[in-house]
Structures are given as structure tokens and as C-alpha cells.
Amino acid sequence: MKIRDRLAPSRAVSLRRGSEPDDTALIAAARLGDGAAFARLFRRHADTVRTRITRLVGPVAERDDLVQKVFIAFHRGLPAWRGEARLSTYLHRIAVNTAFDHLRGRYRSAENEGPPDAEALVEQLSPALEDQVAARADLARLLALLDQLSPKKRIAFVLVAVEGCSLAEAAALIGAREDTVKQRALDARRYLLARLAAAKREMPPAEGTS
Amino acid sequence: MSRRRDPEAGAAESDELERLCDGLRRLEAPFDEITRSRAETRLGAELERQPAWGTRRGLGRAVALLAVGAAMGAVLASRAVGTAGRPRPAVSGASSLRDEPRFEPYVVAPTTGVGTATVPEALVRPTSRLDVPAGWLVRASLGDAIAITLKGPARAWSEPAAESAAGRRTVIHLERGRLLASLEGGAGRRLQIVSPGAVTDVVGTLFSVEVVGAASRVAVAHGRVQVSATPESPGGAARAPREVTAGQSWLTTLPEPDDIEPALVDALAEHERTPAPRGAAVPLSVAEAPAGTGVWVGKRRIASAPAWVLVESHVAVRLSAPPRSAASEPSSPPTEPAAEPAHQRPRPRSEPRARATPPADWPPPLTEPGADPTEPPAFAASAAVTAQSLFREADAARAAGDTALALRTLRTLIERFPRESATAAARYELALMEGTTGHEDAALRDLAAIDTPSLEEPTEYLRCRVLAKRAASQAERCLADFRRRFPTSAHDADALASETALAMVRGGCPAAQALLTELARLHPEHRSAARLRAACGGRP
Numbered sequence: 001m002k003i004r005d006r007l008a009p010s011r012a013v014s015l016r017r018g019s020e021p022d023d024t025a026l027i028a029a030a031r032l033g034d035g036a037a038f039a040r041l042f043r044r045h046a047d048t049v050r051t052r053i054t055r056l057v058g059p060v061a062e063r064d065d066l067v068q069k070v071f072i073a074f075h076r077g078l079p080a081w082r083g084e085a086r087l088s089t090y091l092h093r094i095a096v097n098t099a100f101d102h103l104r105g106r107y108r109s110a111e112n113e114g115p116p117d118a119e120a121l122v123e124q125l126s127p128a129l130e131d132q133v134a135a136r137a138d139l140a141r142l143l144a145l146l147d148q149l150s151p152k153k154r155i156a157f158v159l160v161a162v163e164g165c166s167l168a169e170a171a172a173l174i175g176a177r178e179d180t181v182k183q184r185a186l187d188a189r190r191y192l193l194a195r196l197a198a199a200k201r202e203m204p205p206a207e208g209t210s
Numbered sequence: 211m212s213r214r215r216d217p218e219a220g221a222a223e224s225d226e227l228e229r230l231c232d233g234l235r236r237l238e239a240p241f242d243e244i245t246r247s248r249a250e251t252r253l254g255a256e257l258e259r260q261p262a263w264g265t266r267r268g269l270g271r272a273v274a275l276l277a278v279g280a281a282m283g284a285v286l287a288s289r290a291v292g293t294a295g296r297p298r299p300a301v302s303g304a305s306s307l308r309d310e311p312r313f314e315p316y317v318v319a320p321t322t323g324v325g326t327a328t329v330p331e332a333l334v335r336p337t338s339r340l341d342v343p344a345g346w347l348v349r350a351s352l353g354d355a356i357a358i359t360l361k362g363p364a365r366a367w368s369e370p371a372a373e374s375a376a377g378r379r380t381v382i383h384l385e386r387g388r389l390l391a392s393l394e395g396g397a398g399r400r401l402q403i404v405s406p407g408a409v410t411d412v413v414g415t416l417f418s419v420e421v422v423g424a425a426s427r428v429a430v431a432h433g434r435v436q437v438s439a440t441p442e443s444p445g446g447a448a449r450a451p452r453e454v455t456a457g458q459s460w461l462t463t464l465p466e467p468d469d470i471e472p473a474l475v476d477a478l479a480e481h482e483r484t485p486a487p488r489g490a491a492v493p494l495s496v497a498e499a500p501a502g503t504g505v506w507v508g509k510r511r512i513a514s515a516p517a518w519v520l521v522e523s524h525v526a527v528r529l530s531a532p533p534r535s536a537a538s539e540p541s542s543p544p545t546e547p548a549a550e551p552a553h554q555r556p557r558p559r560s561e562p563r564a565r566a567t568p569p570a571d572w573p574p575p576l577t578e579p580g581a582d583p584t585e586p587p588a589f590a591a592s593a594a595v596t597a598q599s600l601f602r603e604a605d606a607a608r609a610a611g612d613t614a615l616a617l618r619t620l621r622t623l624i625e626r627f628p629r630e631s632a633t634a635a636a637r638y639e640l641a642l643m644e645g646t647t648g649h650e651d652a653a654l655r656d657l658a659a660i661d662t663p664s665l666e667e668p669t670e671y672l673r674c675r676v677l678a679k680r681a682a683s684q685a686e687r688c689l690a691d692f693r694r695r696f697p698t699s700a701h702d703a704d705a706l707a708s709e710t711a712l713a714m715v716r717g718g719c720p721a722a723q724a725l726l727t728e729l730a731r732l733h734p735e736h737r738s739a740a741r742l743r744a745a746c747g748g749r750p
Binding site for chain 1: 226230234237257
């Protein structure tokens, strides 16, 4: 970032000291080549993007690379930025696309890689995350189930059932029709419920219940 | 939708799915200081590799070159070195974004070292076809993961990469000469070399292919490759593919491989030690310096003048005076300066140090007074060096397995930028490396100097791990204390298992019993739990 800071110092938008500029001001500065402004945007939104990426694809090793891809795509899109959406929404949309590309690649090569070691991945989660996840086994279990879904269904399900997006919001993020998103999310839900029911049938009865 | 009961599923499953989703909903995964530093430095580097957009393209290039030029002003004489050559902005490695891979030269130098006039311009340009004349050596990258060295006379060309479900396959055709190549292994990365009489398939390794008449010789330094002798190979029809492994060299007309020749091992090692620049890079032409003048990037001599090199914009480049013999004896036997490992250069201490006497119009000395010009010049501070750039350098050095360089770079960062946000992360990384290389005291000192609250938990856990190498009782107390202070740590299972093992060593199974019970209750699936239980007679 620091090297880039020097690229166009004379054209950088001056940001008042002591005040925290909003996204619009930072984007305007970044569009003029102010690397420091872009770095501030990164620091401001990186955690949210990382969290969303993690929910979509799981705590995979490539997750920070995906965050980087999101911000590179954002940087590429700066010249065309018209401010029609909030930056957080715009980044969310890029994150969804990036996650989809990643999941599609993983889904295609799933036969070669074998099942992901969700338990091991959860071990990598940060302490801050641990504070908020009561049962890591549950999280690992859900991630393993989500890994069995196709990327399209997985993303639709996570956006609607986990992120709490409305169908219209999810459709806008994905770039698909509402009824398509609804169908994908429902398919995913049915599949997950079936897997949970099957797992319950396969479990040995608990002691004292026979 | 998420809370609605599905009529086809039981209520219990719906509730369970909702509970599981709730866990994921409450998941927050912010960066910690270390990963944030890494992410920010990598993003900065990556953005510099992206073509600038719109009207900034020209400005960006000009300013970047000016910045690098200014940085180099302290160490390079403008008459000897200039930014020159390729008509492109300070961008390297962009070929990975294109469909058609092109060789992007990053070192072009004579193999004879002396007596050569200028660098042929054709060798400098990115191209899909490299034709290297006799007497020249070209190192070039092909995408992000492939680096090749061609020593003339040699000719190779690349064909458009083939994408498939299995990944991306890059194909290089070698028509003549010897090609040294390295491929960084990675999911979906494959390289194929097509040469007379052979097709060599590579997944990740360091190897060479040499055209020998109508056949090919394939030699491997690391990893393994699969070679298929093709029908036009002398000897007739195609044979079953053969695997050539590390240390082997196989001529496709022979039934069995031989041992790889030592000279080729050296050349491959030198190829590996001279990787393509990553991030923003600037072309430099070392054209007017006397033949044989060494071109150093950091601690590595990468070429001898006259040369053209592509170097990372944040590193310092220096020249070293040519050996006296090279300057006065242009017809001396050919050497391969770029392929001459610094540590192998003979330099008897008793000999007077070679010091070039520059002509009157030659720029000021490039080495410090009293310094040995045959040694790599000391690290030069340039205006481009920042805490982030040093962190990135250390990261790259560590990834490349150069622990010593990574340690030095991190220490430099801490000394020069004691109050930067990256410094605490650098101290942690430094301690991590020191702890694994037997420097526990230094690791503990560095850990004690970290006062960033967000690093408190990983720092404390690392301190316990370092202590475990030298003082079991202190480590045991440290781990117990760690688990009390950070009960929800991601390291809890490992900490408990380690504490259990240490207690077992101290007082046998009775001393560890309570911890064993706790481990079985809290982390029954931990990889060491079964082994520890079995050691105390429990069910594994």
C-alpha cells in the first residue's frame, strides 16, 4: 500500500485531519489514485468481507486470498463507481461472486480432494470467533453439510437462511431472479433436513433410551 | 424462510437446522493483527501488479519509475544503469491474467560475461517465442508459477494454456537447446514440455529438458516428472511413460536413467535461487558499465553487465566492480556469471581485494570505502522501503525457505519502524521462527516486547510452546495459566493436550489423571487424546 501511496500524491484528495471521512469521500480520493484512501477503505471493510466470505465458503485456507480478490475487483471497478449502492452492499455482491467462483472450483475438484476436514478448519478459527460460537462441533457439522451442496444452492441458502437476506436482496446480490433464488434455497434446505434426519436414524440410541 | 417448518421434515430436524444456522449466523471472522498485516501487504503488492486504469496509466508508470529511480539514485549511477527496455508500466506477472501465456524475461545476460556489446532488444520483450542466441542467457517467468532459464543457443515457444476441469495446463515447446524450469506446485497447475522425442508432464518440481539430436534428455533436481517418449523418437514407437525422479537424468533413447550431472545440479540450483520478481517491477538496463560488472539484488548477484534485468521496485540494486581479470582479459574462458553462486566464488582471504580503478568519467564508487567489492553490497536503505514492504519481503523469504533472510528482514523492520502497526506482528513472526530454530531466548524476548492487546492470546500461547522446549515445569504452569485466561481459545485443545503430556512426564499417570479426564470430556476427538489415554491404560 505504501508504495502505491506514492503513485499519485499530487492528485490525492485532501482528507481533513482528525475527522473520519465517510466511504464516499474515501472512494472519491481512491478514484484519483490515493492509495492511502483505498487502504482505509480496506481496513474499514475487510473484517466484514472476511466474515461474509467465511460464512459462504467456510474457514478455508484460501479465505484471505478471496478477501484480497474482492478488494482487487473493487479497485478495478473504481473508475465506473457511481455510488448507486452502499459500499457494503457492493462489496457483499463481489464477495458472493468471489465465493461462488471459489466454491465452483472446489465443487468440480471435490472428487479428487476428498471431503474437507471441517473439524480441522474450525480449529483455525480465531479466538474472537470462538467467543461467539458456542459449539464448534455444530459449526463443523453444518459446514460439512454445506460442502455437499452445489455452489448455487449453498450461496442461496446461506444468504437467505443464515445472512437473513430477503429473496429480493439475495437475488440482487446473486444476479438471479427471485423465484430462482427461492427454489435454490428451498432445495438446499430440503437436502439439509434430509441429511439431518438420515444422520439421526444412523445414530445409536442413547444410553437408557432403549 | 429460514424459520419456517418444512412439512416434509420433522420438527426436530427443522429446529436443529435452525440451531446450526444460528451458529453460522453469529460467526464473526475478523482479521487479527498478523493476518491483517499480511493481507494488506499482499493486497498492496497485488494492486501494483494490476494495470493502472484510465488516465492514471501513464502517470502511474512515470511516478513509479521516478520513485524507483530516486530510490536507486543513492546506489546506482545514472550513466551505468537506466530504466529502459520494455514499453510497459511497472507491472510484472500480469501474464497470469491473459489467456495466452508469454515468457516475461527478468534476467538477460551474456553467458561469457565479457566482450559482449549490448543486450539484444528482442530478448527483453515479453514474447510467446524465445529464441536465445549463443552467448546469452535468459531467465523468464511464464505466468505466476513457472520460471525458466534458457541458455543460448536455444529456442522455445509457449502455446495457449488449456483450461479443463482438472486445472490449467501450460505447454512449452522446446525446439533446441537446454531449458531449466521450475514449477511451483499448486492445485490445478500443470506444465508440459514438448521436445523432440519426448513429452514431459510436470506437476511441481525443478528440472531440465535438453534437446539431444532428435531425442531429449530430462533431468530432475526436485520432485518427479513423467516422460513419454514419442513415436518420432529414435528407437521407434512410443513407449510407456517413464517417471524420472529427483537425482535422475534420462535420455529418451536409452533404456534406463543415469545420475544427474553435478554441473546441471548447480545450474538448476542457481535457477531456483533467481526467481522472477513479484509485485511491482522495473526494468533496468546495465549497459554502460564495464563488462563483468556484477548486478546485485539484495544479497544475490543475478547477472553481469551488459545485462537487462527486471527487479522488484522496492529492493535496492547495486553494482560491484568487475574482477580485474575480467576487465583486462575479455577473451578469458567463458563463465556464466548469473549462474555462479556467490558462496562458491573462490576468494582466498590472502589475496588483495579486487578493486576496480574507475576511469575519470566513471561514476562514484558503488561500494562503501573498505568494503569488499566481491561481497554482496550491504543492504541499502531506499526511499521505497516501508514496514509493510519489509514484512512482505520477510514473508516471501520464509515462503521460499530462506529462514535466515526472513529473520534478518524482520529484525530490520523492528529496528527501523519500532512504532508501526506491523511491528508487533513482525515480533510475533520473528519469535515464531526463532522458537522453531532453537533460539528460545530470543523468541521469549521478542514475545515479551509485544504489547498489542489483540495479539495477547497468540503471544501467550507461543510463549508456552517455546517454554516447553526448555523448561517443562514452567511450560506446564504457562499452559495452565493460558487456559484459565483464554478459556475459549482455539488453542485450548492443543494447550490441554500439551499440559496433560507434560504432567504425565513429570508425575506419571496419577499426575495427569485429572487433565486426561478433562481432555476426554472437552476435546475427545483431539489427535493426541487417544494416545494419551492409551499411555495410562485407558481405551485408545
